[in-house]
Amino acid sequence: MTYILGISSHFHDSAAALVRDGEIIAAAQEERFSRIKADWHFPDQAIAYCLSHLPAPNTPISIAYFENPALKLDRVLHNAARTAPRGAPLWPRTLNMMRDYGHGLPRQLLSVCDDPNRIFFVPHHRSHAAAAFYPSPFDEAAVLVVDGVGEWSTTSLWNGCGDQLTPLGEILFPNSLGMFYSAFAQYCGFKVNSGEYKLMGLAPFGKPRFKKLILDRVIDLKPDGSFQLDMSFFRFDTDVSVISPLFEALFGQPTRRPEAPLDQHYMDIAASAQAVLQDVLVFLATTTLDKSGQKNLCLAGGVALNLSLIHI
Ligand SMILES: [Fe+2]
Numbered sequence: 001m002t003y004i005l006g007i008s009s010h011f012h013d014s015a016a017a018l019v020r021d022g023e024i025i026a027a028a029q030e031e032r033f034s035r036i037k038a039d040w041h042f043p044d045q046a047i048a049y050c051l052s053h054l055p056a057p058n059t060p061i062s063i064a065y066f067e068n069p070a071l072k073l074d075r076v077l078h079n080a081a082r083t084a085p086r087g088a089p090l091w092p093r094t095l096n097m098m099r100d101y102g103h104g105l106p107r108q109l110l111s112v113c114d115d116p117n118r119i120f121f122v123p124h125h126r127s128h129a130a131a132a133f134y135p136s137p138f139d140e141a142a143v144l145v146v147d148g149v150g151e152w153s154t155t156s157l158w159n160g161c162g163d164q165l166t167p168l169g170e171i172l173f174p175n176s177l178g179m180f181y182s183a184f185a186q187y188c189g190f191k192v193n194s195g196e197y198k199l200m201g202l203a204p205f206g207k208p209r210f211k212k213l214i215l216d217r218v219i220d221l222k223p224d225g226s227f228q229l230d231m232s233f234f235r236f237d238t239d240v241s242v243i244s245p246l247f248e249a250l251f252g253q254p255t256r257r258p259e260a261p262l263d264q265h266y267m268d269i270a271a272s273a274q275a276v277l278q279d280v281l282v283f284l285a286t287t288t289l290d291k292s293g294q295k296n297l298c299l300a301g302g303v304a305l306n307l308s309l310i311h312i
Helices: 044-051 069-083 088-112 124-133 177-187 196-205 211-217 245-251 264-292
Strands: 003-008 015-020 023-029 062-065 119-121 140-146 153-161 164-172 219-221 227-229 297-300
Touching (some): 003 044, 015 044, 023 044, 069 088, 124 140, 124 153, 124 164, 124 297, 153 177, 153 264, 164 264, 177 196, 177 227, 177 245, 177 264, 196 264, 211 219, 211 245, 264 297
Parallel strands (some): 140 297
Antiparallel strands (some): 003 015, 140 153
16 A cells, blocks of 8 residues: 655645545644644644554655745745845745755655655645545546646646646746735735635625726736736735735725725725636636636636636
8 A cells, every 4th residue: 555645834724634545544734733723834743643544653655745845945036036126025034935945844854754765846736736636526627726826836727637637838926816816805904825715705795896997907818818917016026015005006095904994995896806806717717628628627726715606
């Protein structure tokens, strides 16, 4: 029997899962043990829980880590060089990442599996695609992955067939639908990378009266089936803030303070962002189905999580 321990960490919602011959036999998020919401630390307790399902403590395992830290660092350092010196507010975060990936993470992974040849770094979007396609009821399917950012990919299209996942295309950082959605979450006073579900919940209370403005000015849907952000409205490539002052100017009111009352303006903003997200995801899903020639579709990534309804 083959045992593979999947691990995610150092971003948000760290977790572990144990797979035996292709079947998930244990999975847990670290926050369930640590009681820290969206805990990002190395998931020691979730790993211990998963490994308790091995037939014996010394059973050989391999590790599949959920992304490639070297490639992620490559993107972060390229971005730092491209945006210097404007991007200086992000440099402390970059230095932390270099320390974590250069020292902390290798030591932590080797503490779980002491054979480096049995530790595999799986590209982030391939991990997402696998997590959606392999447990799905389909032998064949198109797979669309949409999130904030992995290493470089923010959106990727796959053809799933049997145990194979073949890449069909990708959209790269900084053009990110996840960051697009997080921008509206931040503008409405919610925490980026965790409060997006509140934006989704707020949307039904509003009218999408800014939808056309967003499609005209903020995000451009391309004839080739991709999209591009107008980066003058964003600052996430140079700053801890996702949005720029132009974003606030476009919608005519300042960013809502976190504890301020929710008025109709922000409800309408949420409804508009949600309506645009729906349209762009249908657009991307159509592209994925066309490119793959498949009838079935699997959706993966944090942005798919914020999708309330899809009709193709
Ligand atoms: Fe992701």
